[in-house]
Each structure stands twice: as structure tokens, then as C-alpha cells.
Amino acid sequence: MTAHVHPHLTKNQALVFGSLTEAEGPLTAYAILDHLRDSGFRAPLQVYRALDKLVEYGLVHRLESLNAFVACSHSGCASHKSAAFAICDTCGQVVEFSPDEAIDLLTNWTQDRGFQLSKTTIELRGVCQKCAAAN
Amino acid sequence: MTAHVHPHLTKNQALVFGSLTEAEGPLTAYAILDHLRDSGFRAPLQVYRALDKLVEYGLVHRLESLNAFVACSHSGCASHKSAAFAICDTCGQVVEFSPDEAIDLLTNWTQDRGFQLSKTTIELRGVCQKCAAAN
DNA sequence: AGTAAACGTGTAATAACATTACACGGGTGC
């Protein structure tokens, strides 16, 4: 982080980022590859390379529990220290939020133990209000 | 959850659980398979089936960011509401802890939004004190 | 005892996710 707010995106990075921003929810690398076949993508590596950079720039997050990727909700806004995700197992929708207090508590835990934290993963799985209401 | 504290383990489940408790740190399903070849294991599915049950019983946790599994530190003790993991990227050691306050905050967030939480994943990646000291 | 249901097991094949290795091309700066 401490990244450029508007890093220059290469052609492939822009295509991958476009796929993710157009999508309603998270996409796997191979789903992105399929979307971009018409744009000339041929191999998984083209997607993974772009994703690596986009994640590094903070424009995209990886969802570990899904092996998938989402565009950051706060693009252009580097205000949050770290992100958490509520993932609906019924409709696949993902809500990104910034539980700063909870993250502070976790960060304190690590500092108390001399653990040098580099990445925090918080993912909440369940059923969103809309899907729960729909039974 | 609300599981038996001492569920009966089948032969395969006991073998897989044994591999994980003997191991220093997390193991992938295929690493477990390799360990158990001499005990007659032949296919990944034998491992995955046992792991599914062990996770269901609360005896084993899956580490999403590692695609690996660890024996629960609190085996036989169902006291914690949910677990978090500090994972050292240098030595691979995993420390399990129960950040109840942080989890309460996250749970409140979901309740405020009518999100029915079923699973919480909290994984902290970084470098443990020992490895940091060793440079 | 007979038998159906539930569960565990064994095996093979395949699907899904991710990386390594190698070659090439376009810029930048000496």
C-alpha cells in the first residue's frame, strides 16, 4: 500500500479491472479469463499477472474463502486501514466494510506478541437480509 | 457446532486427526494423504471426507488463506465462540486465539444488517516474534 | 431374521485453481 491513488494500468490490467467492476459480485480468475477471451486473453497467467498488480495497487481484493476476486468498493479512496467482507452464500453478493475497531483489537493482539502483521483477512459467510427474507 | 465434545471418530477420521495433531503446523490435504499412504490411503477423497467431519466436529480448522488444515488448539474444550489465526509466513507456525471482543463487533455489524452469520474467518499473516528476531 | 436407510469406504476420473519456464517486445537511461 501507500500506493498511488491512480496507478497507470496496462492494457491487460485495465481489461481485468473492467471485468471485475462490471461484474455484480466476485469472479474467479478463470471466469475472468473466459470473459476476456474475445479481448484476446488466452492463458490463466495473463489474468493472474494482472490480478497481482491490481491487488498490490489496492484496486482489487482477493477473497480467500472463495478463491475469487472483487473490485474494491472504495476505489480511489485509500481511507480504510483494512477491509472485511460479508459474503452471502445464497446470492453470492459481497459487501465490503471497514471494521476499524475490530481491526484495532486484532492489531493490538499482534503487537502485544511481537507479531509483525502484513495482511489481515476477515471474511464473514452467511445469508444476506434479502435472501433470508425470501426464504 | 453445539457438537459432541468427544464424537466417535472412524478409522479414517482418527488417522487424519492423528496426522494433524502430530504435525507442528498446518498440513494440506495432499500432505496428509502422503503421510497416510502407509496406512492404506490411496485417494484425496479419503482425506477430504475425514476433514469435512473433523471440521464439522470442531476438532480441525481450515485455514482459507493457506488451503490447509490445523488441529484445534482447544480440543475437548468448546469454550471459544470462534477462532482467529496468526500465521507466520517465515516458519509456518500458526497460533490460534479467540478475539471475542473483535468477533462481537463483527457479529453486531452483521446483526444490524440482518445478515445471518454462519462462519467467521479471521486470518492474520505476518512474521512471528521469533522469526523477526532471527532476521 | 429380514430389510431399508444412513453412513462410511474404495477407486477412478475429472474439474478448478495456480505456478513455473522460456521467449519476445517496448521503453528508459547510460
Next chain:
DNA sequence: GCACCCGTGTAATGTTATTACACGTTTACT
């Protein structure tokens, strides 16, 4: 010019997880 860095293209391979099918054991009900 040429060395260096970065992005790209392609193929092959490695790693993680699931589906499908067959069979055996236990449980529980009649």
C-alpha cells in the same frame, strides 16, 4: 548501441478439490 526493467504470449505443469459409481457395515424398525 546496449543493458536493464517491465509487460506480454504461450505451453506445460503443479496443486487443490469434486463428481460419479460401487460396495460394505451398522442401525433400527418390523
